[in-house]
Amino acid sequence: MSVEDLEPITPEAALDIYLDERRGELAAATLRDHEYRLRTFTDWLEEQGISNMNDVDVRTVHQWRVWKREDNGDRDPCNIMTMQGQVSTLKQFLLRVADLRGVPETLPDRIRVPSPSKDEQSDDTKISSERMKAILDYLRRYEYASRKHVSLLLAWRVPARRGGIRALDLEDWDPEDGALSFRHRPPETPLKNGVSGERDVILKDWVAEVVQDYIDGPRIGIVDDEGRSPLITTTHGRPVVSTIQSWMYDVTRPCEINDGCPHDRDIDECEASGGGEASKCPSSRSPHQIRTGSVTAHRTAGTPRPVISDRGDASEDVLEQHYDKAGNRERARRRQKHIPDDI
Template sequence: MSDDLQPLSPEEGVDRFLRHHRPSVRDTSFRNAKHRLSVFLEWCDERDIENLNTLDGRELADFVDWRRADVAPITLQKQLSSVRQALRWWADIEAVDEGVAEKLHAPDLPDGAQSKDVFLDAQRAKTALEYFDRHHYGSRDHALIALLWRTGMRRSAAQSIDVDDLEPDDHAVRVEHRPETGTTLKNGDDGNRWVYLGPKWFAVLTAYRDNPDRPRVTDDHGRQPLFTTQQGTRPTGDTIYKWVVRALHPCTYGECPHDETPRSCDARGSDGHPAQCPSARSPHAIRRGAITHHLNQETTPEIVSERMDVSLEVLYEHYDARTEREKMEVRRENLP
C-alpha cells in the first residue's frame, strides 16, 4: 500500500463514485452500477474492510471467488466491470493503489457465453410451455415464460406491466415507460407500444391474473402490477431473473440432462444457486431465442425490430442467432 493514499471507507467511496458517474450515463446503466457496487459493499462488510486503501490483488481474487458462487459467468463479467471502473476512479482520487483495478480478474467464460449462441431454443421453449400448459396452467411461471417467449420483451418491460395494461378486445398488452410511478423501459418513451399476444397467449395471462394464488398488490403509486411476489410487492429485475432461470431448468419439466438429482444438484434446493445449472437460461436468452424464432418464422426484421423494441443494427449484431442455412431457407421462401 502506497504511503500517498488517503483513507476512504467503502461506503463513502461508492457514494463518491456514483455521484461522479451519474451525469454521464443513462438511468438504466446507473441503476446497474449501483446494484453491482452494492454487492461489493456487502462483501466489504463481511470481510470487515473499512478502508479502500488496503485492497490488493489477493483480496480482489477472494471477492471474485465469493461472488462467482451466486451468479452465472456472464453476469459475473458484467458485475466485475463496474467494480473495476470504480477502482480506476478511486485510484485517481488516491484511495487505492494505481493499477489495482487490473488485478481484478474475471474467470474465462465458457465458449459462446458472450455470443449469440446462448439463447432459448424453440423446441425447448415449446417443451417447457407444454409442460406448464398441462400441469400448471395459469401459474406465475407459465404466464411469465409465455409472455417473454411470445413477445421477446425485456424483463424490465414485463416487470412494468399492470393488470390494467391487458387489452382483452385486442388480445394485447400495453408496455409503457412510467418513471414517475416507479417503472422504466430501456429506451424510455421510445419503448412505449402495444404488443399483440393472440387469444391463446392472452388467455394464459388472464388465467394468471385471476389465479387465486397470485397475491393482489397495490403499490405505493396506486398501481396494480400483473406479476407480484408473496411479499406483496412488484418483483425486481433480479427476482424475475431468478424466476425465469428456475422455471427453465430442464428438471422442472423433464429429466435432468446432467445426471444430477435434486439432492446432489448445486442449482436446486433452498440453498441452491439456480444460475449454476449448465442449462440455465436467463430472460435475455429467452429474448434472443424469441427474436431468432420470429425471424425463422419469416417475420420481417422491421416488424421484429418494432415488436421487440430493438434497432435493426443491434438486432443483427446481438440477437439474430440463426444459422446461415436457416437464413437461406427464409430467403428462399420469399423468392419469386
C-alpha cells in the same frame, strides 16, 4: 497527486459516496447494477485485509480481476463480456474516489477495460423452439395461468424483457384487443430504452386468454407504494427483476417439467434442484437466452425483422448481432423461401 497527498477512506465509505453521487445520474436499475458490481470489489478488499482505498493500486485491481475470472466466490467465474462491465464500472468508481483523494488521480487511467471481439460480444446460447413448446405445454397443463406461465409467455411471444414484464400495470391490459401497453414510468419501472421503448403489443388470442385467466384467477390483487396495481404480482407486491429471472431459470430445467436430467445427475442430490439455485443447472436458461431463442424462432418462422424490432423494443442491428442465432444453413433456407422459381 503523490501518495503523501492521499486522504484515508474506507472502501465502504467510498462506495456509499459514489452511489449517493450517481443517484439521479443513473437509472435506478443501472444504479443497482453498479452497487452489485462494486460491492463484490469492496467485499473482496475486506477479505484481502485492505481497509483503506489509499492502498489500492494497479496490482490490486489485477489481482481482483484474476479472482473474478478464475474463482469469483460462490458465483460463476466472469467471462470476458461480464468482465468488461465489471471493470468499466470499477473504473468509474475509481475516478470518483480519485476526486476524493482516496486513490492517485492517475490510477483510473491505468485501468484497461477489456475489449471483446465481435464474436465474444454475442452469447450464442439460446433455448430452442422445441424445448420452449414442451415447457409451455407443461405449464398449460400443470401451472395454467400462473405468474410463471404468463411471464414466460410474454418473454417468448412478445418477446419482452424481464424489466418490461415487471413494469406492466393492470391498466396496461386491454382485454378487448388482447393488447399490452408497455410504458416508461421511472424511477420505479423504467423501460430499458426509455420513452422510445414504449409500444403497444397485441397478443394472439390464445396467449391473451391465458393473461385474462391469470387476472381473473390466481393474480393477487395488490397496490404498490406508488398507488399502482402491477399486472404480475406476488404476495409482496410487484416482483423485482431477479424474481422474474429466477422463475425462468426454474421452469427451463428439464427436471422441473418431468423430463429427467440430461446431465446424469441424481435429482434429489443436485444443487440446482434446491430453492434459488436453478441457474446452476446447465440446461436452465436466463431471460436473455429465452429472448434470443424467441427472436431466432420468429425469424426462422418468417417474421420480418422490423416486426420483431417493434414488438421487442430492439433495433434491427441489435437483433441481428445479439439475438438472431440461426446458423448459416438455417439463414440460407430463410433466404431460399424468397427466391422466385422463374425470373
